Amino acid sequence: xxxxGPEVRFEGVARSFGGGGVAGVDCTIAAGSFxxxxxxxxxxxxxxxxxxxxxxxxxxxxxxxxxxxxxxGPAPLLRRHIGYVFQSVGLMPHxxxxxxxxxxxxxxxxxxxxxxxLLEMVELPPEYAGRAPAALSGGERQRVGVARALATxxxxxxxxxxxxxxxxxxxxxxGRRYRxxxxxxxxxxxxxxxxxxxxxxxxDRILVMAKGRIVGDATPAGMLAGKAGAEADxxxxxxxxxxxxxxxxxx
Amino acid sequence: xxxLLAPLPGLAAHHLLLSAAAxxxxxxxxxxxxxxxARRPRLAAVSLGIAGVIQTIxxxxxxxxxxxxxxxxxxxxxxxxxxxxxxxxxxxALLPILRNVVTxxxxxxxxxxxxxxxxxxxxxxxxRLVEAPLAAPVVMAGIRTATVWxxxxxxxxxxxxxxxxxxxxxxxxxxxxxxxxxxGCLASAALALIADGLLxxxxxxxxxxxxxxxxxxxxxxxLGLVAASLPLIGSGAPTVVVGAKNFSEQYVLARLIGARLExxxxxxxYREGLGSAVAxxxxxxxxxxxxxxxxGTIWADTMHRPxxxxxxxxxxxxATFLRPALMVGPLGFENAYALAMKRPGAAxxxxxxxxxxxxxxxxxxxxxxxxxxxxxxxxxxxDAYGLRFAATRAYAPSFMxxxxxxxxxxxxxxxxxxxxxxxxxxTVLADPARALPGYDAILLVSPAHAHDRPFLDALTPLVxxxxxxxxxxxxxxxxxxxxxxSPADAARWxxxxxxxx
Numbered sequence: 001x002x003x004x005g006p007e008v009r010f011e012g013v014a015r016s017f018g019g020g021g022v023a024g025v026d027c028t029i030a031a032g033s034f035x036x037x038x039x040x041x042x043x044x045x046x047x048x049x050x051x052x053x054x055x056x057x058x059x060x061x062x063x064x065x066x067x068x069x070x071x072x073g074p075a076p077l078l079r080r081h082i083g084y085v086f087q088s089v090g091l092m093p094h095x096x097x098x099x100x101x102x103x104x105x106x107x108x109x110x111x112x113x114x115x116x117x118l119l120e121m122v123e124l125p126p127e128y129a130g131r132a133p134a135a136l137s138g139g140e141r142q143r144v145g146v147a148r149a150l151a152t153x154x155x156x157x158x159x160x161x162x163x164x165x166x167x168x169x170x171x172x173x174x175g176r177r178y179r180x181x182x183x184x185x186x187x188x189x190x191x192x193x194x195x196x197x198x199x200x201x202x203x204d205r206i207l208v209m210a211k212g213r214i215v216g217d218a219t220p221a222g223m224l225a226g227k228a229g230a231e232a233d234x235x236x237x238x239x240x241x242x243x244x245x246x247x248x249x250x251x
Numbered sequence: 252x253x254x255l256l257a258p259l260p261g262l263a264a265h266h267l268l269l270s271a272a273a274x275x276x277x278x279x280x281x282x283x284x285x286x287x288x289a290r291r292p293r294l295a296a297v298s299l300g301i302a303g304v305i306q307t308i309x310x311x312x313x314x315x316x317x318x319x320x321x322x323x324x325x326x327x328x329x330x331x332x333x334x335x336x337x338x339x340x341x342x343x344a345l346l347p348i349l350r351n352v353v354t355x356x357x358x359x360x361x362x363x364x365x366x367x368x369x370x371x372x373x374x375x376x377x378x379r380l381v382e383a384p385l386a387a388p389v390v391m392a393g394i395r396t397a398t399v400w401x402x403x404x405x406x407x408x409x410x411x412x413x414x415x416x417x418x419x420x421x422x423x424x425x426x427x428x429x430x431x432x433x434x435g436c437l438a439s440a441a442l443a444l445i446a447d448g449l450l451x452x453x454x455x456x457x458x459x460x461x462x463x464x465x466x467x468x469x470x471x472x473x474l475g476l477v478a479a480s481l482p483l484i485g486s487g488a489p490t491v492v493v494g495a496k497n498f499s500e501q502y503v504l505a506r507l508i509g510a511r512l513e514x515x516x517x518x519x520x521y522r523e524g525l526g527s528a529v530a531x532x533x534x535x536x537x538x539x540x541x542x543x544x545x546x547g548t549i550w551a552d553t554m555h556r557p558x559x560x561x562x563x564x565x566x567x568x569x570a571t572f573l574r575p576a577l578m579v580g581p582l583g584f585e586n587a588y589a590l591a592m593k594r595p596g597a598a599x600x601x602x603x604x605x606x607x608x609x610x611x612x613x614x615x616x617x618x619x620x621x622x623x624x625x626x627x628x629x630x631x632x633x634d635a636y637g638l639r640f641a642a643t644r645a646y647a648p649s650f651m652x653x654x655x656x657x658x659x660x661x662x663x664x665x666x667x668x669x670x671x672x673x674x675x676x677x678t679v680l681a682d683p684a685r686a687l688p689g690y691d692a693i694l695l696v697s698p699a700h701a702h703d704r705p706f707l708d709a710l711t712p713l714v715x716x717x718x719x720x721x722x723x724x725x726x727x728x729x730x731x732x733x734x735x736x737s738p739a740d741a742a743r744w745x746x747x748x749x750x751x752x
Contacts, residue, residue, distance in 0.1 A: 055369060079371030090366025094384050094460065104370050107380070148370070 005155040005188025007031040008052060012061035014212075015047055022047050023212030024061070031066075034182050034189045036199035038235060039209035045192045048209070049158050052190065053082045065156065080108045083149030083157040083187075087164045089141050091133035097144050098129035104152045118147040123177060139170035146178065150185070157182075159191040163198070175202055197239040200224070208232045256434065258419070263438055264479040265414040269333065270401045270446075271476055273340035277397060281345050282390075285352025286378065295353050302346035310404040314339045314411050318529065331529065331538040332522070336408035336415070343404055344397040351393025355386030388458035395450040402443040406435065412494075412522040412533060416442070421524040426499050426729045426738060427649050445475070491700070494530050494539030495523040498648045499729045499738065500586060500668060500722065504543045504692075506742035507749075508710065512541075515709035527622060528552065531695075535576050540697045541710065545586055547688035549573075551627040559631075559688030566691065577701035579694040580714035584668050584722045587690035588628050589679045590617075591665035593655060597678035604681035608662065609636040617643040618651050618660030628687055629664070635686035649730065668692075668719055670727025692717070713749065721748045 008029040015022045022044040029035050037045040050056040052063055054075040063070045070078055091100050098115045105113050116126045122143040133141060142162060149157060162178075163171040179202050182189050193199050199206050200220045208216030208231050216228030223232055288295035305313070317335035321328050328334070359382060367377045409417030419435030422428070449471040456465025491512055495505035502523060509519040522539050531553055533539045546565050550556050554572055559565070570578040590605060596615075600607035608615075617640040623629050624645060632638065640662070646654055652671050655663045665672055665679065667690070672679060694713060700706045725745040728736040736744070 053369065055365075074373075076371040076373045076376075079369060081371075084366075084369035086362075086365065086369070088362035088365075090360070090362040090364075090369070092363060092366070092381060093360070103380075107370065107372050107376050 004032045004186045005157075006066040007064075008156065008188065008190065009064040009067075010048070010061070011064065013048070013051060013058050013063060014060040015051060015056060015058045017044075017047060020044050020047050021212050022051070022058070025212075025214055027207065027214055027217070029188060029190060030205075032186055032188055034179070034187075034202060034204045035191070036203035036206045037190065037192045037209060038194065038196055038199045038206060039231075041194065043209040044212040045209045046160055047212075049160055049190060049192050052156075052158055053079045053084055055079075055084075076107075080104055080152060081154055081156075083146075083154040084160075085142070085145050085149050085157065085162045086160040087162065089145040091141055091144060091148075093133055095133075096129065097124075097131050097133065097136070100133065100144060101148050101151050103148060108152060110152065113151040118151055121150065121181065122147045137170075138166050139174055142166065142174060143177075146181070150181075155185070155187055157187050157189045157191075159189060161192055161194070164193070164195075171198075178202070196235045200236075200239075206232075208235065259434065259438060262414055262416050262418055262435075263442060264481075266402070266405050266416045266439065267442060267475060267479040269336055269340065269408060269413060269415055270398065270405045270442075271479075272337050273401050273405070274344050274394065274398050276337065276341040277344035277348055277401075278394065280341070281348035282352060285349050285390075286356065288349070289353050289356035299346075299350060299353065302349050305342050306346045310339075310343060310407050311410060313343060314407055318411055322532070329538055330536065331412035331525075331533045333413050335411045336405070336413035339411075340401050340404055340408065344401045347393045347396040347400065348390070349393075351389050351396075352386065355389030355393075356382055358389070359385050384457075388454055391450065391454035391457050395447055395454060398446050398450055399443045402439060402446060406439050409524050410526075412525055412529070412538060414520065414522070418521070418523055421497070422502055422738070425497055425524070425647070425649060426502060426735070427732070428729075428735055428737065431737070446472075449475070490518040490520055491540040491706070492538070493519055493521050494525055494533060494542035495521065496527055496530050496542075496544075497524045500666075500726050501543065502738035503725050503729060503741045503745060504582075506739045507713070507745055508541055508543075508694075510739075510742060510746060511709045511713070512706070515705050517706070517709075534695055534697050535573070537697045537699050540700050540706075542695060543582065543692050544695055545690040546581070546693055547587065547628065547690040549693075550688055557627075559685065562689050562691065565689060566693070569693065573695065575698040575701060577696040577698075577707075579696055579707065579710055581691040581693050582713055582717045583715045584692055584717050584719035585690045586666050586668040586692055586722075588623065588626075588632075588687055589665050589667050589682070590632070590662055591655075591672060591677040591679050592662050594676055594678050596661055597680065600680075603678060604683050605632065605636045605638070605686070606683060608680055609638050612638050612640050612662075614641060615661040616641055616659070617662045617664070618654045619643060619645055619664040620648045620651055621645050623664040631688075632682070632686040635684045668722045668726060670723040670725070670730055673723060674727050674731065692722075716749045717745065721745060 010025045010027045013022060013025045020042045025048060037049065039045050047056055051058050052070065054070060101115050101118050102112045105111065115129050119126055119128055124140060124143055163174055166174065175198060200223065203220065205219055206223050207214050208228055210231050216232035218228040222228065223236060226233055284298055288298050314336060317339045318330050321330035321335055363381060367381045372380065405415045406417035406420055408415045409421045416435045416439040419431050423431030423435060449468045452464045452468030455461060456468060493505045493509045495501040505521055505523060509521060512519050525533060527548060530542055531544060531549065534542060546569055549569050550565050566581065590608065597603050601610050624643060644660060651663050652675060654660045656675065665677065694710060725741040728741040728744065729738055
């Protein structure tokens with residue numbers, strides 16, 4: 001794998017579902033970019049994300065990672081090279097932190113990773129290695145989740161509401177640290193979030209989804225300037241008005 | 252007391268091994284089936300449904316059903332003993348294991364399962380690394396339940412001729428030896444408690460990942476199984492199986508025969524409490540090697556002869572019929588069906604015989620043993636004299652005499668060799684029409700030993716050597732309420748009588 005994260009390309013990708021289906025998406029995520037997928041619940045953003053590592057299989061279209069169709073080969077092999085971080089983390093409760101981090105190399109038959117280095121990468125002290133997931137706070141657990149996703153040296157990260165279950169302070173801190181990690185490791189990050197403020201502050205590019213389609217596509221600055229269409233403006237209006245009301249209270 | 256405890260270790264060992272084998276087989280079936288069913292709701296519904304229905308069949312009935320089933324298979328498949336007990340108990344152990352595998356796998360955190368998939372585990376890796384360890388405590392709890400049930404139900408294995416602690420319970424129940432019943436019950440309960448405790452240790456070790464309790468539990472289970480297996484490896488002397496039906500006289504005679512064979516150098520085991528039809532079939536198949544049956548029973552039940560024949564003709568006919576099994580000869584007494592009343596009751600009859608009874612029968616109640624009312628002898632005597640009772644009730648043989656004594660019934664189907672006839676001062680009603688066939692006690696030997704000289708030499712001294720008075724007294728020693736003797740004690744006394752002749 002390159003030092004830089006791969007490019008991800010969606011070509012006419014569709015998948016019908018009761019709610020949250022994808023109706024046809026064509027889009028290219030540039031190598032090394034940090035892209036946020038925003039939209040209301042049921043807009044299809046998680047479905048689109050989960051088609052990249054084939055947790056959901058598309059009905060139509062294809063997805064290419066650095067030009068290679070993800071549908072080639074068995075899904076488990078594909079997934080071992082893509083970091084996947086999601087809201088409920090899913091640490092194995094019967095394994096220590098170190099065992100959780102080493103899980104992907106273990107199932108892939110690769111040598112055990114440097115656990116201490118990975119813990120350091122997510123800013124956890126090395127003595128956490130022997131702890132059980134149940135003994136960690138929510139933010140610590142999600143950091144272990146990130147370390148686990150990075151353990152095989154994956155360069156493409158899929159993040160599905162990764163910080164959604166955390167309190168605002170923890171969430172802000174861990175978001176920033178992830179952003180630094182993204183830059184330092186040269187990752188390609190595709191993050192689903194329903195929090196527009198988070199998307200604006202972390203991503204290079206924001207894709208707005210509604211009813212299974214991409215209805216807005218802009219940089220954070222462009223988005224604030226109203227270049228991403230009505231759906232996007234409506235979503236920005238909420239944090240913007242909140243910020244204004246907070247500012248008003250201050251006076 | 253020593254007599255009571257002597258057979259305990261051997262029976263407990265058999266009990267334990269039978270239970271372990273049953274739970275083992277159930278695991279072999281339920282674990283893979285449960286894993287499949289956890290992914291397929293319809294398979295789960297069907298398999299849990301079937302296992303649930305099996306569970307509702309009473310344990311005794313399930314065991315009993317396997318006997319005809321295995322008989323139907325034939326081809327030398329033993330229909331008695333370990334095999335039917337093993338299969339029936341395994342079926343019984345299926346449900347708790349299956350249910351807990353399905354529940355355990357179904358109750359796993361969806362986030363953990365999503366992570367397992369998202370990280371790139373194959374289905375097999377997910378089962379091994381995630382599902383199995385996380386569901387293990389629940390599955391272990393199911394195995395524990397299954398084990399306790401199985402150890403309890405294994406007492407019933409006695410009825411299909413498998414050795415278990417049930418031997419003590421059933422034999423004790425027949426001879427009203429409550430000490431023996433209690434020993435059987437307590438031993439089986441103790442086994443269940445110990446097994447439950449050890450499995451609880453394993454369960455705890457699995458759930459909390461405590462290595463020491465896991466090790467301790469496994470060590471205990473292995474130790475128990477090894478200890479139970481040791482007696483089976485034992486000496487190389489040939490083992491012969493002495494059979495007994497389910498009443499006192501049979502237990503006494505089995506011990507008498509067994510003691511003689513032991514003196515002749517055979518290792519002896521007992522299959523006691525067999526049903527009447529089961530015993531003869533078991534002998535002809537070689538599941539048991541020797542036991543005592545009664546000429547009238549074989550004549551009417553097995554050979555389906557409609558009418559009694561003279562004694563010599565009956566015995567010769569049976570000897571020919573049973574080949575290649577061997578009729579060694581009659582023991583010298585009869586245990587015939589007879590109808591008996593308390594003396595005052597009999598005195599009020601027009602005549603103290605079955606004709607007199609027939610006249611009074613519509614005002615009287617008949618108490619019969621469990622078999623009698625469905626036997627051809629009953630039909631024969633009923634039709635010959637036109638017997639019509641006000642009511643008929645069935646009892647276990649020992650309880651029948653109680654019923655007569657307490658006035659619950661007025662007439663009982665007694666046995667001519669029964670010690671309680673003399674002891675209770677009963678009147679046996681004469682049979683002027685000779686409707687009841689003769690019931691010579693005859694010694695039968697399986698085909699495998701029909702030409703075994705030492706074996707036959709040990710037994711032939713019993714032929715014609717037991718007068719009915721001696722048999723009645725031996726029976727009464729076991730049946731009486733106070734100062735009871737064990738069947739082995741009574742057999743020793745009877746052996747003394749045989750020697751004296």
